[in-house]
Amino acid sequence: MRTLHRISAVALLSLAITACSDSSDSNGPAEPPVEPPVPPPVEPVFSAEIRRTEYGIPHIKADNWGSLGYGYGYAYAQDNYCVTMREVALASGRWAELTGDGIDNDFLWRYINGTRDEFSENFYVKLPQRDRDLIDGFAAGMSRYLDETGTDALPEGEAGCRNEPWVYAFDGIDLMMYLRKIALQASTDQGIVRDAILRVQGPDAMQTASAAQLGVRAGLAQDLLAMGRAIRPTEVGSNAIAAGRDATQDGGGLLLGNPHQPWNGSGRWYEAHLTIPGEYDAAGASLQGLPWIGIGFTRDVAWTHTVDYATRFTLYEVRLNPDDPMQYEYDGEMRDITATTVQAQQLQEDGSLETLERTFYSTQYGLVIDLAGVNPALGGWPTAAGTLMTMRDGNLDTGLRSLQQWVEKAQATNMEEYRTALRYIGNPVFHEFAADRHGNMFYGQISAVPHVDQAKLDECLNGIGGLIAAVTTNALIGLDGSRSDCEWGEDADSPEGTNLFGLEAHPQILGTGTAGNSNNSYWLTDATMPLEGFPFVFGWMGHEGNQQFLRTRITHSMIADRLAGEDELSETPLFDADTLKRLMYSNRVHAAELVLDDVLQICADYLNSPDADPANGPMLTETCEVLGNWDRRVNVDSRGAQVFTEFWSGIRDEYGSQFQNVVVSDEFWAVDFDPARPITTPAGIDTDIAANRDLVIDKLLYAYQRLNEAGVPLDAPWGEVQFLERNNEQVPIHGGAGTMGVFGAISASLQEGGYKNPRAGNSYIQVVSWDESECPIADTMLTHSQSVRPDSDHYADQSRLYAEKRWVRFPFCEQDIQAAQIGETLIIEE
Template identity: 85%
Template sequence: MTSRSPINSRGPRSSALDTVDTLSAYNLITTSLAPCGWILRRVHGILPVEENDNDNDKDAPSMRTLHRITVAAILGLAITACSDSSDRSPGAPVEPPVEPPVEPTLSAQIRRTEYGIPHIKADDWASLGYGYGYAYSQDNFCVTMREVALASGRWAEFTGEDIDRDFLSRYINGTKEEFTADFFNKLPQRDQELITGYAAGMARYLNETGVDNLPEGENGCRGEPWVFSPDRIDLMMYLRKIALQASTDQGIVRGAILAVKGPDALQMANIDSMEVRPGLKRDLAAMGREIRPSEVGSNAIALGSDATQNGGGLLLGNPHQPWNGSGRWYEAHLTIPGEYDAAGASLQGLPWIAIGFTRDVAWTHTVDYATRFTLYEVPLNPDDPMQYEYDGEWRDIVTTTVSAQQLLEDGTVETQEHTFYSTQYGLVLDLGGVNPAIGGWPTFAGTLMTMRDANLDTGLRSLRQWVEKAQATNMEEYRQALRHIGNPVFHEFAADRNGGMFYGQISAVPHVDQAKLDQCLTGIGALVAGATTNAFIGLDGSRSACEWGEDADSPEGSNLFGLSSHPQILGTGTAGNSNNSYWLTDVTRPLEGFPVVFGWMGHEGNQQFLRTRITHSMIADRLAGGDELSETPLFDQETLKTLMYSNRVHGAELVLDDVLQICDEYLNNPEADPANAPALADTCEVLSNWDRRVNVDSRGAQVFTEFWAGIRDTYGSPYQNVVVSDEFWAVDFDPANPIGTPAGIDLTVQANRDLVIEKLLQANQRLTDAGVALGAPWGEVQFLERNNERVPIHGGAGTMGVFGAISASLQEGGYKNPRAGNSYIQVVTWDESECPIADTILTHSQSVQPDSDYYADQTRLYADKRWVRFPFCEDEIQAAQIGETLVLEE
């Protein structure tokens, strides 16, 4: 039985860890068993070596590396052979061999500070991953285990469900052996080691805990058939899957890929004879909304020396991520002395710090709605439906059949197959599920739709980029780390201790410049692009001139825009973004002249989100000292923290005075319907007394929330984030004043007055039906349930202009258990000391396990608008440490 103490823990050697460096093993045998030279030569002869595929990579070894093999096996072979050696005289007693101590190949130190934050220190990358994987698993193992199982292509084998997802996973990744050769082995050695160690840490936690002792409940996995001991390939498949969430693995795209049935039953959609044409634009617009993930967003503000009171850098990171599942954040601090020292947060199961800070630099992201893939429309050969035209020649469509196992109701497992079709661009899609007019093989135009995904290989570059960002000491070094284009979907923001700041829309974007887009956007592709405001774009696939291009600094073989072509700001001023495009990141110096593929959401000259507008309004007011945060202009850490929690509702600031005027005039109109008067009077009285914020003690926020949702239902854009109308606004949108417009309600239009009364009454009815009092404090209406405790949650819907966005739907009893929103928040700066000054909060808390001390502790802090001072330097860690240090070895 293995013993384990808090100070030193060496667990059983699992299959994931039952290895040591072969050279070390050989040296050990040589020393211990020198008399048995003949067997040593034989042992040496069986030690395999492999060529390093990364000889040109600075992170990879420059010489051939030895495989790791089991020490016990080698020793067993040598000792067995030597037991009959002629060096031993006949009849002499056999002394039991003394096995020398085996040095651990993985060793990590884990210390936890307040609120369950693990600080992992190790001397190498594999050990760092090992410690992190183990510490993370103690809090949230089942969350990532479920995602690993889903990504493995075996979900239907375990559960009998969703075999289509398995088919796609198996097509993208191949077998584990194929994935290892085609993907994992192409990673830099450092990345391989970190991932291998992390998987080993997860495996160790599972081996020690046992499937039947894992956490239970909604986020648990006790006794689940999909729990297995993950290895590095399982984990890497999951990490690759994350990069594809906005493209191939995005719901509507995945559905269109799996809907393709091939040409056996030829069906050409006759768009002129079908009764679907009138709904085509509507359905395409709905498809465009699908490509925008509804549960993610973010705010970021990066401030350089020109904007701060002390002349140093200052950064706010405020991602709006899901509060459940793999999109949750997890806080940690990872250190390899002299090589890597980063703190902050990772998404579940990621073995690196994704948003965080170091001694010199802090960084964050906001979700960036640039183009991640392009559709290509290819003409089919009328004489052969398995050929398409390219530059006047016919090319064959490739078929690939994959198999997956499916668990049946009787407990047996059956093999199922699915055939995928692909062109030189990638997989063929059938958009008939969006609207039958654009489906079929071929479409009404005699074509097929196929796609190319910019993120298929991003996973090869992601870890390298994030590690190098954390090794940067200033903004130019940070910027250079982005040359890998390993970021799948985010705007980049950073600041440093010397007063530098950086912004870059530097993510994976297909190299389609505006000239190419203008020339190649034809046919169904043009129809789709127009209806989705360029969320989907389709190019002419019959011409090589419409292929993606490249820059001199594009990642090799990627056909992505290189670092130098992306919108970016490097300086000492300000930058802010709340999920619109790059255009107004610095409103005093708009970034202009970039193709629409860099950001179709809020592109140049287009109306901006209310959340974008309040972000820049608050920045401008603070720089001028014109707000209530401080009499002194410019920012410091406290004013930025206060801004984060200000909870203003910008939509109310723009229209509520007009709403109350309309309400008052209606109630005083003798011709108004008296049946509406009581409910309307109550509704408007609550709104008139409301402080126009979403603090926990604000009364009436629920009324405006439902009212504004009703306005958006009528006048919302196809993406439900801005209200677009030629009649509603008193001041229409003006591209020359994008932060100040549109504004006010046009009171001269009777339809606007009628709409306001209708939506006020509708809000009253919705709240009444849900059992929510109109004037109840917001914290009693919006809350998170934790172990029969209701924790108040401040913040509100970003669509009504709340900077601190919270996504929660009205249900019986209120806005219970938000889905997403403010998640991991950090405000980071520096002073003359070596240590960064980081105040953070994890709104949903660290652990998903109800019996954990870290299940709701930070949520309560958030309710009170408090922060956690994140300990970074050694003396800070020692002062905040809880429990004993764990040294984990294998």
């Protein structure tokens, strides 16, 4: 047990005076010493209890929100301090001051967040007191860790920060700047958006685009396609299945959470259990540096998310005043463009600091952007059409509401209370899934979506913005900024001042059946009862009537088979925790289930054909023999998964949709996509078309060559080919590319020796159920393990469990925590 007591300066001074008094005063008998008043005990600002259970999971208990944050910040810092420290420094607008690099990033965040004083006044003080207390405490806990450890003893290595110039003690204002930055990852903080903002130099420095370029410049369509792809995050995804009493064997609720997050950096998960007795008691996982449970469970409720590809921001095209490039037209009148100059410091080689300036320009909608980096025909001040592009971001203030929403979700005791907590619209980018012990389940596409209904889309998509929307299949939309009719609207229950859709307008299900999502839109969350009639801003990825991901299709196929008891998981229909865990680790490859029989037949026909190129014979013989013997899974002992992985990658290169992450072709599929049968179509290869047969042979040879060049045997066990390197140990990793219909998605690229060190994929996994006791039953797995520190016992321990398809029973109730505790209880105070 470790405590920290601080004695006040008054008490120290009193003790010093007493110690220095002379009791042999020659002026007379010594007066009895005057006892100094005993100061009242100093109440610590923060006091928290930290216990750790197996695999390094901290359980923090405190009596108030500040202390809870303090204990959590300290425990988290012991494992991953440097990860969040880097992000805090980046969000502060001080990176160039501290390192000499990244001045453009600093300018942007100095504009968005302002100085510390401006951010505090305009954003931080608007947070509820509870939220500020939690954030302040978390920052203080992290800074205490730094104070005790010292910069020269911080972790080293790729994820370390020993003696880095960007390490400093920070407070809640600094931390909140980072938390706001996270909320903007799908909008203002996307790379293509940042680039468009920073390209703007003002009317005096920018050229007017040539009118002849607009819409006719070679490559414009392809450049727009590339822009659309760039706004879709490639390293995040997720699966979720929520089941109510009609779908479970015991009549209780059941939830699978399977986010596919990065395995490095701020997107990693961190497991914890946070408790204020009688007020808050939640366990699960948080993203790095977030002082609340992001995905998790309580005594009564469990919840998870999947990444939701709805619209987060819209472009607005404004017509410039031909006589004044700093004015634009709005409802027939001219309005001024605002110029705002910010300052940032940059470290020079001699150690001095130079103050630099950058001017940003904005309209009533938001920042002016320049898309010349996408294509010159879209840039200029003005564009060739005499316009400017600006953007409005629906997530600029979401951070003010996020913590309120997540705390109240964890305080809910049933699905209606959980749903009520979502009224804040504090969720920046996720579908919501939840289940409770009473046998209810909930799904909601309830995230920050600009209030742009279908009528407004039909009326206001024109000009450059309309062209962008058409080419990117609405991945990006641009509205007419010259008319008030095209402004975002609002609902009666929209959060005040946001112009976002309110809770009741979002697609949602509150029921007792099943819901599942694998990052397509809300449309087929319950495949038996599609949600329809919503504008595409609620989900342009896999919108109503569109072809779905292979991962979406296998999700709903597995749900249907389980409900009917027609799978290999159990002869008993419906779900229980065991069948849900086995489904999670089933590692089927849906693309192979759809096409491999045809592929093998095409290969056999080719090898038996007198017209076959004899030079291809040995390569195809080996390749197809391996595929024929493959079990069509991506388990660690599956042999041949690497061949199909590269083959399907080649097919996707040929026919992959630019945006929807599906294979689209009028000729490739034997059964074309049918909106009335979206789970079972498209399917098979049309082997009657010679071009398809030639394509299959070409991509089989492509797979052989790719693997041969990488030194990867075609029939090596998958666990020897895909692995995580930890302290010279190769930890086998099962799962595979989600793009080929693997539910348990793993993102890893082929390199010399195999698919090393996955970038993202299965991360924090939880299966939560309940019985008649007060304790939730939570089996979890953190695939990348808890700590980024190579010297930690928890650097790879759960990764090894994952390789063996095992689970960790997360202790929630007191007796279970005591049974699983490792090490001593730590009491920290300040």
